[in-house]
Each structure stands twice: as C-alpha cells, then as structure tokens.
Amino acid sequence: MSKERISTEAGFAEAFATAAPGSLTEGRIRVGSFASGAEIVLPFLILKGAKPGPCLWISGQVHGNEINGIWAALDFMEGLDPAELSGSVVLSSTANPLALDARRKTAPQDEQDLDQTFPGNANGLVSDQMSAALFAAAADCADVLISMHTMNNLFYSDPYAVYKLHPDSGIDEAKLFSMIRHFHPVVACRMNVAPGAGELPGNIPGALDYQMLARGKPAFMIELGSGSETDEGCVALGVAGLHGVAAEMGMIAAPQRKPAEKLRRVAxxxxxxxxxxxxxxxxxxxxxxxxxxxxxxxxxxxxxxxxxxxxxxxxxxxxxxxxxxxxxxxxxxxxxxxxxxxxxx
CATH class of the missing domain: 2.40.50.100 (RNA polymerase II/Efflux pump adaptor protein, barrel-sandwich hybrid domain)
Structure with missing residues (x-):
C-alpha cells in the first residue's frame, strides 16, 4: 500500500481507540514467542475515516496458503479515500502467521484447522491462542466481519460464498445476502453446523464467522478462487465486493458496480x-x-x-x-x- 502509515506498539484496543480520523495505523497483536525469542504476532491495519461510522473487519486469511483475500483487502483499502470514509476498516492480514510462513493450510506446530478453534483459548495450543487473540479484538469493535478464504490449490474454483445461520444471532439470511450479493458469487452455500451433518469433519461451529454471528455481528465467508496463487481476476472481484459491502454499510457513497439481483443458494x-x-x-x-x-x-x-x-x-x-x-x-x-x-x- 502506498498510503502513509503510522506504526504503533500499542495493543489493538488502544490503537483502535486512539487512531486519528483520516489515518492509517499499522500494528501487531502479540500472541507469544518461539524458543529463539522471535515473537508470534498477528499484523493489523486500521484505516480510520474522517467521519464517524461503523467498523468493517476483513480477515485476510485463517488458512496459511489462501492468498487472494489478502490482496483483495489490501487493494480495497488502498483505493479508499479516508476523507470520504465514514467509520473504520480493519484488516487482519493473517490470523495464522505460522501456517503462512510454512506455506500450508495449518500451523505445523499443532496441525489444527484454525477456523475450527474460535473463539479460541488463551491457554490452549498455539492455534487456540492465535484465534483467542484475534477474536478478542474483532468481537469488540467489528460491526461486520468478512472472512476471506480460497479453495485449495488442487482445484479449479470460481469465487463463491459460504454462510451460516446462528439461532440466537437475530441475523437472517436476507441480511447476509444483502452483503454477499456484492461479490457476485457463482453460488452462496449455506453450511450446516449441526453435529454429524457430514459436510466436513471437525468443530464447524468453531468458525470465525459463526462465532461472530453468535455475538450478534453479521459475518460470512468469501472463497476467492484457488489457494497458493495470486489470481488477479479473483482479487479484482474481491475488491469490488468489499466496496459494495462498505457502501451497504453506509461507509462510502456508492459501490464499484451494481450488486447481483439473484443468488444461487446451495442448501x-x-x-x-x-x-x-x-x-x-x-x-x-x-x-x-x-x-x-x-x-x-x-x-x-x-x-x-x-x-x-x-x-x-x-x-x-x-x-x-x-x-x-x-x-x-x-x-x-x-x-x-x-x-x-x-x-x-
């Protein structure tokens, strides 16, 4: 990003609360350390608009080999004019730096799927501690959270959406579709989180978006192409979708393009x-x-x-x-x- 930025050593809550209107702040959420003394941290950016408004949180990745969402979020933030922005955009570029550095889906230290560990455990395995650190920050300040993903690199995949419904969230399908439609996904898949549903093994309710829904915050996933690569077409689609969500939230004047009028809902x-x-x-x-x-x-x-x-x-x-x-x-x-x-x- 070419925007001037302010680096901070403050914790996320302090950095968010004290960011000046019109500023771009870069910081890190500390998780822990290696035996060598190298720190385990989650990088973040805060773009604070000149005018008050809601907070859009973008999780660039929770799986280390899923890259397109990071590029889409960075390009989206680069294209925003803080003087015309109402509210804040927060980007946690990676929730899983150990997996990112290893160029793989999961952290080699514990092999957990990070998107099955939320809201995390500050005294758990390292993936549990990373998810706890991210969730504590996002749950407090985000009004909407978009969790960016890709399919794995063994597959052809066009961008699509995944959403869940939480029985106690007060957020219905229509609310989520009002934002998902801006990404023009080939399908919008409702994911069943019930035990034994059979779609995927593991703790499906431990997904970042589902746990945000449990806090009454609209959240969903965008699968932006294939992993372990940069697909500029998918990145551009992601940027346009993020602009649309920001417009839907009243943070910017207008989306880059008209939203989809229909979605193909997969049950x-x-x-x-x-x-x-x-x-x-x-x-x-x-x-x-x-x-x-x-x-x-x-x-x-x-x-x-x-x-x-x-x-x-x-x-x-x-x-x-x-x-x-x-x-x-x-x-x-x-x-x-x-x-x-x-x-x-």
Whole structure:
C-alpha cells in the first residue's frame, strides 16, 4: 500500500481507540514467542475515516496458503479515500502467521484447522491462542466481519460464498445476502453446523464467522478462487465486493458496480472421492451442471489404461473440480452442490 502509515506498539484496543480520523495505523497483536525469542504476532491495519461510522473487519486469511483475500483487502483499502470514509476498516492480514510462513493450510506446530478453534483459548495450543487473540479484538469493535478464504490449490474454483445461520444471532439470511450479493458469487452455500451433518469433519461451529454471528455481528465467508496463487481476476472481484459491502454499510457513497439481483443458494453439497488411483482428467469447470450418471471426469492408469469414470446418481452443480491430475484412492476429485435454487436479492 502506498498510503502513509503510522506504526504503533500499542495493543489493538488502544490503537483502535486512539487512531486519528483520516489515518492509517499499522500494528501487531502479540500472541507469544518461539524458543529463539522471535515473537508470534498477528499484523493489523486500521484505516480510520474522517467521519464517524461503523467498523468493517476483513480477515485476510485463517488458512496459511489462501492468498487472494489478502490482496483483495489490501487493494480495497488502498483505493479508499479516508476523507470520504465514514467509520473504520480493519484488516487482519493473517490470523495464522505460522501456517503462512510454512506455506500450508495449518500451523505445523499443532496441525489444527484454525477456523475450527474460535473463539479460541488463551491457554490452549498455539492455534487456540492465535484465534483467542484475534477474536478478542474483532468481537469488540467489528460491526461486520468478512472472512476471506480460497479453495485449495488442487482445484479449479470460481469465487463463491459460504454462510451460516446462528439461532440466537437475530441475523437472517436476507441480511447476509444483502452483503454477499456484492461479490457476485457463482453460488452462496449455506453450511450446516449441526453435529454429524457430514459436510466436513471437525468443530464447524468453531468458525470465525459463526462465532461472530453468535455475538450478534453479521459475518460470512468469501472463497476467492484457488489457494497458493495470486489470481488477479479473483482479487479484482474481491475488491469490488468489499466496496459494495462498505457502501451497504453506509461507509462510502456508492459501490464499484451494481450488486447481483439473484443468488444461487446451495442448501446441500458434498465432496466426491475416487475409488481408484491414477491420472484424473476433466473438461468440467466450476458452475457447470453435470447430469445424473454423466462422468465428472475420467481416471486412467499411468500407462493409459481406463480405470474409472466417476459419476453421481443425480444432477450436480460443480463448485470446485480437481486440476491436479495425480489421484489416489480416497482423494477428492470434485466439490458439488446437490440441492440449489435461484433466489432474488
């Protein structure tokens, strides 16, 4: 970012409270340290508008190999004029610096999925302590939180949204859709957090967005393409979406573009695994519908012998499809919607 910035050693709460109108403040939330003495910190930026207003918090990543959201947030903040901004934009570039430095999804120190550890535990494993430090700051000052993600780097994926509904939040689907629509996602997936729902293993209610909803704060996820890369098209879409949310919140005068008039709401989705190993090949891409019993792709042996044509017994809509051709038994080859409808927003 080319904007002039003020560096601070203050804690986040003090830095946020004392940031001058029209300023850009850079700081760090201290978590702990390594044996060498090197500190474990969560970097943040605070862009304080010249006029009072709400706080939009952007979490650039919680998984260390998901990069596009960081770029989108930085570019969004670079394009804002503090003199015309009402309120504050906060960016926590990474909630998981240990995973980022290791170029991987999870911190190698404990292998926890950080987005299953919120609101965190200040006396827990290092991932629990990182999530506790971030959540303590965000829960106090954010009015809206957007958690940026990507699909992993083995898949083709177009930007899409994921949202959850908390029974005690007072925030309904329409409220979330009013913001999600600005990203023009190929689908908006409602994620079931009930125990045993089967979509993903682990503590799904421990997601950052769900725990913010539990505090009565609108929050959702944007999956901005594939991981371990910079996709400028996805970044630009993310920037436009963030502008739209800021306009929706009354922080800026107008969005960069008109929001979507319809969203494709996905009520149920699943991963498709392969029973055979080999080389996977497909012409299918995200947002394509594949009819029942039609192959999602083909798998051949390393010598070219046909092995399998994985298919589903019902029509599916592709959310992500494998681009890494090397597959083993049990590997994911596709992420598909099983139930979807178009809704006006």
């Amino acid at each position: 149920r989705r699943t991963h498709v695994m392969t029973r055979e190993g080999g080389l996977f090949r497909t012409a299918n891409r995200p947002a394509m519908k594949v009819e029942a019993n039609r192959p999602l792709g083909t798998i051949c042996s390393i010598t070219g012998r046909p092995m399998a044509e994985p298919a589903m017994a019902q029509d599916v809509l592709i959310i992500g499809i494998r681009k890494d051709p090397v597959v083993h038994t049990g590997d994911r080859i596709a992420f598909v919607a099983l139930e979807w409808t178009d809704v006006s927003v």
